[in-house]
Amino acid sequence: MIEILQNSKKEVANSIHSLFQLSYAVEAKLLNLKYFPPLKRPIESYQKSTSVFYGYLVEKERAGIIEISHSTTYTEINSLAVHPMFFRRGIGKGLIEFVFDSFDSKHFTVETAIKNIPATTLYKKLGFHEVKQWDTEIGIRKIQFIK
Known part of the structure; x- marks a missing residue:
């Protein structure tokens, strides 16, 4: 089941932060990085974000x-x-399929580290194609996809 998350609530922001920390720690290891900016994102940024968050429950x-x-x-x-x-x-x-089904957009975009093979493989399987690549200030090669 997929549900919208009320990220402005502190306890929900805390749970979002916790899950992201676990997932991003694995990604940082996959990319062989000691410093990975997503791991530095504070709880308050989730709570104050104007983005929309959806959670997948099992x-x-x-x-x-x-x-x-x-x-x-x-x-x-x-x-x-x-x-x-x-x-x-x-x-x-x-x-991602939930987002495709829920939003009537001309374009869907996503970006990741080019060395994040599980993510890049998933995006390509779902019909995304590469738009550009660039290097970040900390030396991570990124790739942007669009569908």
């Missing part, structure tokens, strides 16, 4: 979260995190 356990920004012309996937206990179970795919 037997009342929050298994994944997607954060989006939406306008009439595009929907941007700002963040997608899956709890490590639920990797490889279709949670990320389910959240």
Whole structure:
């Protein structure tokens, strides 16, 4: 089941932060990074965010979260995190398909580290194609996709 998350509530923001920390720790290890900016995101930024958060529940356990920004012309996937206990179970795919079904946008965009093979593979399977690549200030090669 997928539900909207009331991120302005402190306890919900805390739970979003916790899941993102677990997921991003795995991504940082995958990318072989000691400093990974998403791990530095404070709880307050989730609570004050104007993005929309949706959670994927498996037997009342929050298994994944997607954060989006939406306008009439595009929907941007700002963040997608899956709890490590639920990797490889279709949670990320389910959240992205939910966004496709819920928002009538001309374009959907997402970006990730190019070395994040699980994410880039998923995005390509779901019909995204590469738009550009660039290097961040801390040396992470990023890739942007659009659908």
